[in-house]
Amino acid sequence: MAAVPLLLAGCGAEPEAATPEPxxxxxxxxxxxxAGTPITLTGRIEADDEAILGFRIAGRVLENSVSRGQRVVAGQVLVRLESQNEMNALRVAQAGLATAQAQLTQARNHYERQETLIGQGWTTRAIYDQAEKARRTAEQAVEAAEAELKAAHDLVGFTELKADAPGTVTDAGPGAGEVVQAGQAIVRLARKDGRDAVFDVPANVLRTVPGDPEISVFLTEAPTVTAMGRVREVAPQADPVMRTFEVKVGLTDPPEAMRLGATVTGRVTMASGxxxxxxxxxxxxxxxxxxxxxxxxxxxxxxxxxxxxxxxxxxxxxxxxxxxxxxxxxxxxxxxxxxxxxxxxxxxxx
Incomplete structure (x- = not known):
């Protein structure tokens, strides 16, 4: 009978917990x-001082005598607008000035006669004052006509787009026959001989590049054409589409072969350590x-x-x-x- 309790006790015993496998x-x-892995990026050559030129007035292009890559001098006429309306306005202003000057001559002569007569007592003060007022009015009319003539001359001049400094044309803009608006970009002009290598750099690369690094730049299709440069400007805001930052590298004595618009490759080594x-x-x-x-x-x-x-x-x-x-x-x-x-x-x- 003692075996029964032992058997029952054995049936109720719990097994030992299994050890979990690693x-x-x-x-x-x-x-x-x-560290020191080089970073390589592809960019382009741009002018370090580039201006966009446009007309101050709207009109129709009569002549566009420049082409991309052409070198120009200061004061050279690049593009002309049709100027018939402005020339007509100039002729009207010239006629208006001539009329005002004739009226002024007549008013001055009348004033001088009245000035002589009043000194001799042969005229009244009222007539003299009226002659003096007419003279002053005529003088003011001449000043207004001269201002109108100057404005008309300016409008005629605005029909010619001139280079404000020597440089190289990088974009020629609209051709003859096209209608343009005031302020519209017509010619893009690189005004100095200095050149930049421009790269679109990801944000993580900007964080890893050491401060003020020396950058080696060479033509992508001709690696033997090289120049050295340093970062001159970093865009404060990323491109909204590419999410990259435009970095301009000022080149030191770039070779002539590094022309504006050429594709270049830049290389910089990350900080060592x-x-x-x-x-x-x-x-x-x-x-x-x-x-x-x-x-x-x-x-x-x-x-x-x-x-x-x-x-x-x-x-x-x-x-x-x-x-x-x-x-x-x-x-x-x-x-x-x-x-x-x-x-x-x-x-x-x-």
């Missing part, structure tokens, strides 16, 4: 490497800060550690603080881990 993960061993890079998949977050899982080589357990990220790349991240050489960082399976969990590194024995 979770398989992939990991890398942290190493430092020397030892850096730590890990795969981007290793990065997670803890307390709203970047973090990684560290594997203890003795216990094969993991713990989370916050790190400081210097820069992000599509496949890697550069760590500035938080990791040291020789540490093991989990790169795959980071979302399924918890502190103290035992892991098995894939590719190693269990």
């Amino acid at each position: 979770r398989p993960v992939r990991a890398v061993t942290v190493e430092k490497r020397e 030892a850096i730590i890079e890990i795969p981007a998949s290793a990065l997670t977050r803890s307390e709203q800060q970047p973090a990684v899982w560290i594997v203890d080589p003795e216990t094969r357990t993991v713990s989370m550690r916050n790190v400081d990220v210097l820069r992000f790349e599509p496949a890697t991240v550069t760590i500035s603080q938080g990791l040291d050489t020789g540490e093991v960082v989990v790169t795959a399976g980071v979302q399924a881990l918890h502190p103290g969990q035992e892991v098995r590194l894939l590719g190693s024995s269990p």
